[in-house]
Amino acid sequence: MGAGKTTYCRQRVEEMQRSGADVAGVLSPARFEAGVKTGIDVVDLRSGERRPLAHLRTVDEGGPGEGVYTRRWRFEPEALAWANQALAAATPCDLLVVDELGPLE
Template identity: 50%
Template sequence: MSALRGLALDEQPADADGGERILIVSGGRGAGKTSFCLALAQAAQEAGMAVAGLVSPAVFVAARKVAIDLHDLASGEQRRLALRARADAPGTAGLGWRFEANGLAWGNRLLRGWQGSDLFVIDELGPLEFLGRGGLSEGFAALARGRFGIAVVVVRPELLGAALARWPGASVIEPPAVLGGARPYRADRPAQGEPPA
């Protein structure tokens, strides 16, 4: 529980309408967003909280990211979400990933059927979702239902404006190196592995 208090989850402001709370985790590629979500979910489960949602761990072969899986935090079940592909290949939406229809359908089915939890995690809502091109678009409806104590949503820095327009009361943090060390997001920090501007 102290790790959760280190994030001040119980101190996040409620939405203006008295609704539930949303914490946006943002950072560049490789910053540890998924690792943070997994550690947070584990700490919440160990504290006796009901945890649900989806995380998207990378799959590496010989130190090369070749796929992305989709992991259900409630059941532990996992499916393939995407395979690495050329950005100009058909079916990649210019993102360099060929998304698996079965994995997306499974994830969206879980999000539609979700009935509520203390902690709800969505890793991630990205370009496909924010541009209305599919992806895990049921995540928006799940968040709108507000059946959570706190929601943690991974959003890339370039989509923070759209995310904050959708959830103006949300707090934004960068993934910490350790669970209790989250810090407020600063747009002027370079993403991990990028040179300073």
């Protein structure tokens, strides 16, 4: 939770990619607006494709309703499924990265 886990993972991924390693998996970088964390994306490390994974819950969303929720976040079911597919297709590879949210924010 703000400890730099994703930054650390991203730096190691970039180092490995520069050395020619086949890196696969997912990163979950935060999205900020005016210095405030407002969302979390998911990035497929092989393709570079990025999708919105979660956004801050609002009062009018109620809850829990459908989908995956935490106290602060509403996760997008389609993005979770997409990330799962990226992970399922990730091997074989030299480095598999699964950047989790700590602990689910």
